[in-house]
Amino acid sequence: MGCWATRFNLHLKAPSKVSVFFTMIILVTYVFYCLTGYCDLAPIPLHERRPTLTQLHQDRNASSQRDFLARFTEDEEEEETKHLSGNLSVSDSFGSKEFPQAIIIGVKKGGTRALLEFLRVHPDVRAVGAEPHFFDRFYDKGLEWYRNLMPRTLEGQITMEKTPSYFVTREAPRRIFTMNHNTKLIVVVRDPVTRAVSDYTQTLSKNPGLPSFQNLVFKNSSTGLIDTSWSAVRIGIYSKHLENWLRYFPLSRLLFVSGERLVTDPASEMERVQDFLGLKRLVTNKHFYFNQTKGFPCLKKPEGSSRPRCLGKSKGRAHPHIPSEVLYKLRDFYRPFNLKFYQMTGQDFGWK
Ligand SMILES: Nc1ncnc2c1ncn2[C@@H]1O[C@H](COP(=O)(O)OS(=O)(=O)O)[C@@H](OP(=O)(O)O)[C@H]1O
Structure with missing residues (x-):
């Protein structure tokens, strides 16, 4: 019995020594391969993938450029709305950086941030968050x-950016044409009177000592x-x-x-935008809800998330009261330009 037990022990110990020996060899080989950089090729779960040194360098460059831009951007919402982006959590280590195939070129205070954030819900849209002002x-x-x-894009994905000041920049059309004459251009337009008040409200929020709207809007208040x-x-x-x-x-x-309409019926405007961009109509009614407190449509929370998906407080601000006779005068001023704009675009925006 004792002899059988000793033999059994010996029998067990011999293979375990061999397996320890082989495990050591495998470990040493693995460490050696890792040191020479080959283990980058081993499959790693998506969320753990690390960019290569070159990518790291490029991405660091890009993020310092973005920090630089953030200081210049007029869109105060950019930082606040990062969480809104449906694809922001998408890894940026795949694909390549391409020139935008579509740009939201304007207009300032038209609703450009809302449009970009709604588009970013689409899996085939990748957009830079800050306004590049290039x-x-x-x-x-x-x-x-x-x-x-x-951002990096894969085959079939669209790169986008938005900088609302392009629409009023004399050199912008020629420059964009030179980059790519097939670039698709999106302009979010809003009643120019409300837009002017919105623009004024933004400046006022940064500079509370600003003269009143009526003081600024007239060359001479008596005429x-x-x-x-x-x-x-x-x-x-807009027509000019x-x-x-x-x-x-x-x-x-x-x-x-x-x-x-981006406010009253975001889904139908998004339908037009997706068709124009040649995208599947994936951003639909089911992505939006009307937030009573905000007074604007917001994106529904993705499952498992508790983060609010409305634009931040600098979007949808209360406007100061402007005397109605001032607004009438401004409306009269814009009327012929609006009609010309409807004629040029073949669209009646219904601004009174
Ligand atoms: N869903 C939603 N939520 C909040 N706000 C919305 C939304 N859709 C459109 N808007 C309108 O967008 C206006 C701001 O326009 P922009 O994003 O183009 O402004 S900016 O030029 O980038 O500063 C902003 O103008 P104000 O109302 O004057 O703040 C809004 O009226």
């Missing part, structure tokens, strides 16, 4: 600098002549700015989104 402010940095700001040199007024002369774009792009390359 075609107006940073053009001298060169196209490679611009491309490096973009009632509108001051078109004030940017809050000038931006709303559009002429500049039509020198380079055919109308079919532009899509005009109604800023009003």
Whole structure:
């Protein structure tokens, strides 16, 4: 019995020594391969994948560029709305950085942030969060600098950005045309009177000592002549700015989104936008709900998330009271330009 037990022990010990020996060899080989960099090829779960050194370098470059841009962006919402983006958690280590195939070029205070954030819910849209301002402010940095700001995209995905000031920048159409004459251009337009008040509200929030709206809007209050040199007024002369774009792009390359309908019926505006971009209609009614407190449509929470999906407090701000006679005068001023704009675009936006 004892002899059998000893033999049994010996029998067990011999193979375990061999297996320890082989395990050691495998471990040493693995460590050696890792040190020489080969274990990068081993399959790693998606969420643990690390970018290569070159990617790290490029991405660090891009993020310092983004930090740089964040200081210049006028869209105060950018930081606040990062959480809104449906695909922000998507890994940025796959695919390549491409020039945008579509750009939201305007208009300031039209609802551009809402449109971009709604589009980012689409799995085939990847967009840079901050406003790059490349075609107006940073053009001298060169196209490679611009491309490096973009998120990586896979085959079939669209790269996008939004910078609302492009619409009123004289050089922007030529510059975008030079980058790619097939670029799709989206303009979110809103009643120019409300837009001007919204623009004024934003400036006022940064500079509480600003003169009143009525002081700024007239060249001379007794003549009632509108001051078109004030940017809050000038931006709303959409037909004039559009002429500049039509020198380079055919109308079919532009899509005009109604800023009003983006609020009252976001799903149907999103349908038009997705069709224009050649995307499947994946962002639909079921993505939106009307938030009573905010007074605007918000994105429904994804399952398992408790984060609010409304735009931040600088979007949908209360506007100061402007005397109605001032608004009437401004409305009269814009009327002929609006009609011209409806004629040029073939769309009646219904601004009274
Ligand atoms: N869903 C939703 N939530 C909140 N706000 C919304 C939404 N859709 C459109 N809007 C309107 O967007 C206006 C701001 O426009 P922009 O994003 O183009 O502004 S900016 O130029 O980027 O600063 C903002 O203007 P104000 O109301 O004057 O704040 C809103 O009216």
